[in-house]
Amino acid sequence: MGATGLPHEAEVVIVGGGTAGAVVAARLAQAGVEVLVLEAGPDPGPFGDPRWPADLVDARRLGHSCDWGFDSGDTLPQPMRFERSRVLGGCSTHNGAVQTWGHARDYDGWAAAGNPGWSAAELLPLFERASQQLRVRTYAVEELTPWQRAWHDAGPAVGLPQLRDVNDLAEGVGIAPESVNVVGDGVRFNNAFAYLDPVRALPNLTIAGDALVDRVLIGPDGAARGVAVVRGGAVHEVAAPLVVLCGGAFCTPTVLLRSGVGPAAQLRALGIEVALDLPGVGENLHDQPFAMLRWEGSPQLVAAMDAAVARGWAPDEQVLAKAASRFEPDAFDLHLFAYSPTHIHGGWSWHAGASALRPRSRGHVRLTGRDPEAKPLIDHRFLSDPAGDDVAMLIDGIAQVRELAATGPLAALLGRELTPGADAAQPAALEAWLRAHPDSYWHPVGTAKMGPASDSAAVCDARGEVHGLPGCRVADAALMPSVPRAATAMPVTVIGERIAASILDERAGRGDAGGARGAHP
Ligand SMILES: Cc1cc2nc3c(=O)[nH]c(=O)nc-3n(C[C@H](O)[C@H](O)[C@H](O)COP(=O)(O)OP(=O)(O)OC[C@H]3O[C@@H](n4cnc5c(N)ncnc54)[C@H](O)[C@@H]3O)c2cc1C
Incomplete structure (x- = not known):
């Protein structure tokens, strides 16, 4: 352990214990993998713990505690807040708790764009599994x-x-x-409750709240070798052969950009050394107007x-x-x-x-500075x-x-x-x-989009692995090439299930339909 109370190494580091991060962490931990979850916000504990702010468990209305404080800056005629929950469970802790799947065309479109393993027929069992895990019921x-x-x-x-x-x-x-993940007398059954509570006691799972990941560390071989994380005012390095980025559509690209992975000119303008020129990072931001x-x-x-x-x-x-x-x-x-x-x-x-x-309109997320607490520029171009x-x-x-x-x-x-x-x-x-x-339906996606290496705008492949950065994967709303015709909580949960399954398949030597490259780690 370092002074920050964090281990020096882990088999897998999950960056962000939000909607998708909770799923990936739980599925890997259940399979015996040694997992460290680094969540920028607090971990208020399991279901029923009094540390949970009342508005985050009350499913009657949207919650507002623990917000990241993102906004539109001067990109819109009127300033708009872009709510994002900074707490274990991420946006599943303050959202409308409505669970929607979309249409087969959405996922068949992802698969047809060069992403094997993502067709509606292949994802259907994961929608069913996730709905059970989240105890979804229809009014x-x-x-x-x-x-x-x-x-x-x-x-x-x-x-x-x-x-x-x-x-x-x-x-x-x-x-x-509506179909909702609401239990008992009106509790929003968020992804931390649904996925992390059953595995909290496992010795191979560590959940660290108040741990803000600054960047992915990249080794001389060009592969991810861990993360630099800020906790308790100190910067700490955790070594890991696999880093899974689950920071959401606004924060996953900012972690990549601070790591020197993104459009080279943008990085140089901020004085960030370019590790990998990947033009799609932070682009393709879209939300449903x-x-x-x-x-x-x-x-x-x-x-x-x-x-x-x-x-x-x-x-x-x-x-x-x-x-x-x-x-x-x-x-x-x-x-x-x-x-x-x-x-x-x-x-x-x-x-x-x-x-x-x-929506057809596309915008972007960009860094405004090197500081991991600096608010990004978020321009949806609605x-x-x-x-x-x-x-x-x-x-x-x-x-x-x-x-x-x-x-x-x-x-x-x-x-x-x-x-x-x-x-x-x-x-x-x-x-x-x-x-x-202009107004948003709260469903930003697409800023680290999945697609084949032949697509110059793609950031990760169908296994979520960042093109040119072995050992670093994306598993959250950022990965969506295009938003499905759905509210995005359930599709994001399914992304978590899909990427976790792909990692476990590769570790078991089963290969993965979504993979174009060899297994890593
Ligand atoms: C107000 C609101 C209402 C919504 N209502 C609905 C709804 O009713 N139904 C629906 O389907 N969808 C809804 N959504 C959308 C849905 O909740 C999101 O699409 C989904 O939860 C996003 O999941 P994610 O895993 O991509 O990101 P998140 O759930 O946001 O998870 C990201 C996590 O990463 C953490 N993190 C970020 N950066 C770092 C870092 N550098 N270091 C460490 N941790 C980090 C964050 O704190 C967070 O916990 C709503 C969204 C909002 C904002």
Whole structure:
């Protein structure tokens, strides 16, 4: 042990014990591998430990403790916070706890882009396994609050059939109660609880909280040889033949960049010695743009929801629709949902959102300095695609939200549309409003994208190994070549399962469908 309380070496170091990191760590530890998890935020302990901040276990609304404090800087018309949870479990500790799978086309597209082992058929068992591990269940219609039930009931009138849930990878449009990882009396069953609690007692697993990884150490042979980590004000080196980056879409590229792995000119401009010129690091950032409408609520709606709260469980969202824009009428490419963001407004407010799930716009994450605590520059370049498809998708989504809101039972519960309101009724005005108010659906991905070595924008291969950097893998939202038509928690969990399986297969000498190169370590 060093002065920082960390070991000097490990078989595998996991950088970030978040949504995917918890999965990789657990699966490797269960198989007997000696694993060290380095998490920048605290480890508040297992399920039920009183050190967990109340808002992070309360699944009724989004949590806000332990935030990294990232924001848009001056890249957007209005500054926007990009919430990211800095705590064991990562964003699975503060998210909406909605578990969605997307569509087979998403993963078949990944496989077709040169990523063997990632087709929908190959991932399906992992979606099922992860859903069990996270204790996912789907709300019964009877459990819906009156506000959510009214949206659910309105679906068929606008061509959205009622489905059992939204997680059939072959299915198209429809509306359904949400599938959630909520247990007991409303606890968000985050990935640390689901995956790390069962293995915490293993002697071959060490979980170190408050351990900020600065960079990957690279040996003279060009392979990763461990990490430099800041803990308790001191810098410590941990040697490891395998480092798995699980810092998420914003932080995994920043760790690589600080390690000298990324676009050479960018690194030199910051005085960072270039270890590997890899142009894709930090590029391809994309998130699903989002638009949120707001209405006045009738006294009847307020009374019905007050009564629901008095009866017990009344979360901010419970129903999700998969809908189609003009671009993909035979599948779906929109999420629509009703929402009462009580974490923002305190009391009742009546919103519904539309998100364009297959955005064309691409942005980037860049370093602003060498300090591992320096906030990165995060520029999504929302709605910047030259053809304007992202705006068009949102306009189609908003039209369907308005159609839903105008159906009989819902119209009776709602008053005037307040945002964007009557002034933005027509497409041109709506486009102007959308461009002035870009918003995110909280699902940034793609900044260390997976792809074959022949793709100059690819950062890692189908085993997650960084091109040209043996012994360093990526396993988190950064790896996605393109965002699936889903909220991303479950797809990220599946990425954790997939990369862990690939590492274990190689160690067992079984090879791996996702591998183009030899096994390492
Ligand atoms: C407000 C909000 C609501 C959301 N709601 C939903 C939802 O309802 N359903 C859904 O499917 N998705 C939702 N998402 C998205 C989903 O939660 C994320 O896509 C997913 O959790 C990301 O997982 P990850 O493993 O890539 O990153 P994270 O879960 O963010 O994990 C990264 C971890 O790495 C740590 N870390 C980062 N850098 C370092 C470093 N240098 N050293 C050490 N540790 C480091 C972080 O502290 C963190 O613990 C939501 C996201 C947000 C922000």
